[in-house]
């Protein structure tokens with residue numbers, strides 16, 4: 735769990751695992767609204783929504799703000815085109831959970847990362863439970 739205060743002064747708490755590809759959010763960046771994942775820029779708002787999702791950066795004309803705006807506009811257009819499908823996918827995930835998802839080779843790095851983060855979270859929870867038990871005597 736990561737507890738943070740964003741630049742607006744609002745306090746947030748999120749699981750230390752980005753819902754996109756599992757990156758640790760404690761390595762993220764505090765934004766005006768929320769805590770931004772350092773991997774692709776997803777900034778969780780609620781369990782099923784986010785403030786930002788930025789997957790590409792202007793690495794070709796960094797001194798030209800119009801290049802960044804153009805890149806953003808093109809990505810925003812693609813997201814808007816996918817929005818309906820993504821919302822339907824989210825509804826299915828809410829209904830069925832992730833248990834029925836099929837692993838594909840293209841997602842192997844994400845799957846490995848999520849399994850590693852799941853294992854680390856389990857180990858951390860076990861250490862916490864062991865510590866509470868030891869303290870309670």
Ligand code: FES
Pocket residue numbers: 752753754755756757771772773774775776
């Ligand atoms: S892993 Fe966090 S935005 Fe992709």
